[in-house]
Amino acid sequence: MDVRTVPDLLRHSLEVHKKPDAFLVKREGRWAPVSIDSFANQVRARAADLTRRGVVRGDRVAIFSENRIDWAVADQAVLSIGAVCVPIYATLPADHVGPLLADSGAVGAFVSSEAQRAKVESVRSQAPGLKWVVSFDVDGAPPGSPAATAATPPGPDDLATIIYTSGTTGVPKGVMLTHGNLVSNALASLTALDLGPTDVHLSFLPLNHIFERTAGYNVMVYAGATIAYAESIEKAASNLMEVRPTLLLAVPRFYEKLIDRIMEVAKAAGFPRDVMALWGRNVAQKWAALKLDGRPIPPGIALQHALANVLVYPVLRRRLGGRIRYGFSGGAALPREIGLFFYGVGLPVMEGYGLTETSPVIAVNTAKHYKLGTVGRPIPGVEVRIAEDGEILVRGPSVMKGYWNRPEETATALEDGWFHTGDIGEIDADGFLRITDRKKDLIVTSGGKKIAPQPIQNALKKSPRILEAIVVGDGRKYATALIVAANGATHEAIEADVDSVNKTLASYETIKRFELIPNDLTVENGSLSQKLEVKRRVISDRYRDLIEKMYHGEE
Template identity: 35%
Template sequence: MREFSLPALYEVPADGNLTDLIRRNAAQYPDLPVMARKDPRDPARWQDLSATAFLTEVEAAAAGLIAAGVEPGDRVALMSRTRYEWTLLDFAIWCAGGVTVPVYETSSPEQVAWILGDSGAVGIVVESAAHAEAVAGLRERLPELRDVWTIDEDAVAGLVRAGEEAGISAETVAERSAVAKADSPATIVYTSGTTGRPKGCVLTHRAFFAECGNVVERLKPLFRPGEGSVLLFLPTAHVFARMVQIAAVMAPIRLGLVPDVKTLTDDLASFQPTIVLGVPRVFEKVFNSARAKAEGDGKGRIFDKAAATAIAYSEALDSPGGPSLKLRLKHKLFDRLVFGKLRTVLGGRATHAISGGAALGTRLGHFYRGIGFTVLEGYGLTESCAATAFNPWDRQKVGTVGQPLPGTVVRIADDGEVMLHGEHLFSGYWNNEAATDEVLSQGWFHTGDVGTLDEDGYLTITGRKKEILVTAGGKNVAPAVIEDRIRAHALVAECMVVGDGRPYVAALITLDEEFLPRWAEENGKAGLSRTDLLADPELTAAVQQAVDDGNAAVSRAESVRRFRVLPSQFTEESGHITPSLKLKRNVVAKDFAQEIESLYA
């Protein structure tokens, strides 16, 4: 058994709640821009809101919720894409004394019914008329649900009017804001549910204070008031984006929110954040798109040399002598030809990014640091209020998920399981004492992940206990290691390793829908039908190269011997991935049982 901890850098308030942050900001930084929303007349322009203006808008919306009958401790659901109104209403719910229940806007009616019913939500704010219609079809199953507000139909303005008409005063809102204490629930975040029904993780105001306060202090150069800014495009229903939202308010730094990654390049260019928040797939896409563009412009070899130089340069930074003179000169040349342009694509001002949700991979970690855009990889779960470990800005170890959050403890049990202790942990699963007792014991949370700690306390995650495969030959295989390497190839969207109880390891692979047409065009196969393309020997060879790259990271016994390319990507709509992009392995295994059997025929 091994454990590591760092002293807390932030003193969690003995009491109080997250609404104290926006009141403090208005008092200490009244004119500082803390929020930014897109100008509806010009998507390339942003409208800033000062700390005072944001507090005013939050309190006005909170008055409407109080007028609607929201009482202290009542659960109010939020079902919307990432947008300014999400953050506004999150804080408004807290100011009304309520508890926010996030719901992914892509959730099925069955999922929505379960979350609203299990949480006992008395109201829900949805984004669109389609969402409202879906909720309307569930009303008979939700006796506690009273109100449905729709953002696209002026929900915020409606709440403000309701508060004014009911005569809810600023004093009343202030009194209600103070009802919740540090150990009161702030939110119930339902897990993505890779197996079974989602469980509601109860996260208190104290947990967010401990989490965000120590993140901001440890990454202080990135969270300087008046200097820093972050653009959120990940779902705010996910705890990772939610944590960064609150950390931005806590710092405070300027926060912008956009619905998705479809317009990400334009949004980064117009907002110009100093910090970028993403998941590995986003950083893979940026790399692959840049390489594909270079190939299309006849500069593929230059890009590949530049990428190799960036990786070598980053690796040399960790060596005693640092980069050689020759390497520094090559790096300087490619900085002018390639790296500077890539940083411009990422907004031009950002020097750091925070990555979570899955493994980034050593190759990408070194590539980005080598171009002057350091991606700080972290690790956490919904139950740990997002990050429980992350790489510090000044002592990054590429390939690890960093050191424990200050003020917490990471322990590696005798069987390799990662265990956590600290104020940032959830208080339990809502209405599910049995599930809580399974993972919480004497203040320690059993994550179900397997990992190692090095002598400096840097954590490396090697897999999930439940996902460890044992081949017929008795070899233990952690799928994540090889899956991450295979998925790094531009052609590959997803990879799922199989082989439990089988004679060897195999894999199911899906292809990237955006990159596949580009590959076909570059290889003179643009006229082929999708069916013919998937059966093309050259495409199979390209996927085999991705598999070979993955196999290079593991032993022979752990390597993928055979693979099957599936006809379409895994999607949330198909039921094969969660909203946070995690594979539902049991669903994939069930739906593609025949394909798996064919790998062992």
Template identity: 40%
Template structure:
């Protein structure tokens, strides 16, 4: 088994609980701005302005809420579900619950009643925080099956103020007595996996595992995060806090003294004003967001008659970043004079405008969650926003590997974070170990035993390590396709190549026990509308558009380009265009935007059969 280890940073391991860092920072630097909170609009809605919250101010709010939670009957070790979009109050409840030794349980706000019932019943949650009436009705619909649930608290009905009021007579010392009883080995949260192939499983993550993982990230990317031109490192969190990736951003920001703003929506209408107002210096994103930003920029350039200029600038950015990458590894001299001159010219005409979309101060992008196209990563680095890809799972408390500052290698997810080891088993599976690895699955000892062995966790992902110790993820073991001729294929890389075409939104490769490989392809609605407009045609019925000969020819080119990188036996021989994208609401994607392959195969069984019709 080939493996690579990054030594742990000097210093003792984390002790105590996650809430301790909040109180320590407030004592040490009470005026430090820790959070930026959305100002309230009419009737408690989110307004357009933002206000800063200092470390001392946040500590006081957390302490007041923690006292109210004790009054409401929440005790040390109790589990409380949090069902909300990403917003300030989530972080407030997390730290208030951790202050009294309670255990928050994230629930996706899009979760179906059956999923909510499963998570609340398995964790024996004593209360559930919800955001609005819809969420309250979802939880209320399954209350009869939840004998341990004693309260539903609703954010948009003023539950925070009510709970705080209940705790006014409780002495601070009672909270601190509970907090000091929390150790690094205490369970901090139960985070459920995305459930791509069945019921999600609850991962038991301790205070120590989350703290060590956050500290490893802060140590590894300290220089990148603090390269801000004199500004306080800051970010806007729009990833779901129900996912461990968003949760780790929150914990690292509080532990590292970084300013954090919350955004409940990922739409362009919500994101762009927030970026303009908060002007973050770094962002943590998923490939989906970067692809949307890039495609929107390209379409805007084409509509303005500057499509050729944009394409030239894109290629120069990619070439410039690739040459600098080669130089970092001692395999080249960096960008030549011609590339440098063209890059400088486009800096003034293109790249500055693209960076302005992010607020103008952005220096660093950190990307994870799924595979990112290498050229897209090089593009963002080439326009002046250094992109670092990373890799992690719920079971590893977020990142277990990442590209280090100064030596990022696009197309890979980097090297193990400090203190972690990554290994490749004989069958190609990625195995990891380190301080952030979880302690097991709640109520699933058999699954725990199958996943953990002597400190190692088998991720279920396939990958390879190069000569520099950089990891590349090539797919999932459970997603391997074996055609009727016996050819094995990991579909992820082929799907990603097809999805690089501007018109393509999603691609699902099929072919298990079939004579050849096929694909289901969905189109990006905005890109399709733009494509039709460029040809002077209006968008008609989706089904009618999908039978358009010119459109099929265009997608066939995308498939042919993707096929050029694989053998004939691995290539897509037939594809089917679908009238709508795979969505979370259909149950075809997880809330973290991963495809549910078996659900899609069942939903589009007839379309798949047509791929193999004589």
């Protein structure tokens, strides 16, 4: 069948795969299968209920929930009647949710629980168009039969979703993605990946993030893979051993935490496990570096690697369920030592690159075409070129329609059909894309969270005790800050100011640590531009040791 819209992906799975275990959901302590037929019936029932509520083509409907099968059902139902899904991070505080509901003009909202409903209700005055709120936990499945609705199905050019992403100013921008954007990216990604009906995926990255929505849902549904919904991000590690997935989609921080946890457990166990774990990690990284560089592997390293593959690496594989063939990493840069480790233990992590505006996949490493330190080759149908200033430009069917209600910013981002990513990169002789820098100031943590530093810095500088603040944390677990204090300001007073600002931020934006630096930021020493703006890179280089101190023992 011709697959051109997101509902077509589901219809394809119904006709081709007919899986009795298309989804797995943990209920009363056991993983229960949900067939693709049952899922489709739930979608039809939810779509009929949306129609009864007066939702029509083009209406925006928000989903404010953690990952669960109800999320996927609601999303499919909204899209099936030509309405537009507006996903919202489940961890956002109420004062962050209100502006998104208002800007999108959402007519209704699905929430996971009464706690989430309370957040929405507390800011309802900001969203006058909001007519209803449905809680998955309390309201349950809609009543009535899953009869097909009379709604005209959407077309590939119709808007499917508005996903809010932080701009460098901190004001969220709604990225408009069409059905054609989402489907073209899913199908193109699948041609580059080895996925099929025998694969099992554990979904724990937020579905409101385009990485999980495309790679963890759209791709999996079309390929006929089974999707198991983790109980929570906190229980993902234990769920891995229960579900025993064959694929792993995660952000770099998740892979880092896996290694950290293994080393912690080994250290707690004492000799000889602690020594063996450290030895095994070092051997994996040495062996992988030689292998990937195409250099000969000395007999001593080869022998040690063979021994570690018997004595040490099976422990890691068991922690992941024992069936993982390879992992995928996106959302932030994968540290080289992490990539080397997993390659060395026989679980290569395929790093990719993409943005919400590109649906998201632009390039990805594959089992056949793999080069550590790059984000792979562009997927079929996606063109990538490097501008004169080094910026990565992208063109193709998965590039967004534009920013919701922001024509000027859309025109700036899209020039002659090319999307300006804001990232600096290069393409090597083999066609692999390498990200070398970020043109924007936006911070991306190792967990893939985006933090706009400017609003946080401005909030900190409202205190008379803080003359300057530089938020750092790109590629790190969390945000920290370098602060220039006013004369006479104590460390304790500054700490109180930081705590006060933290209370207004989302959890991933909060400043976990800070250090005071001298008040010597001048144009003459290169710390400030001619416009008296702080040069972040100069300051970061100058105080590199101090920054490392704030992360020492935590990374």
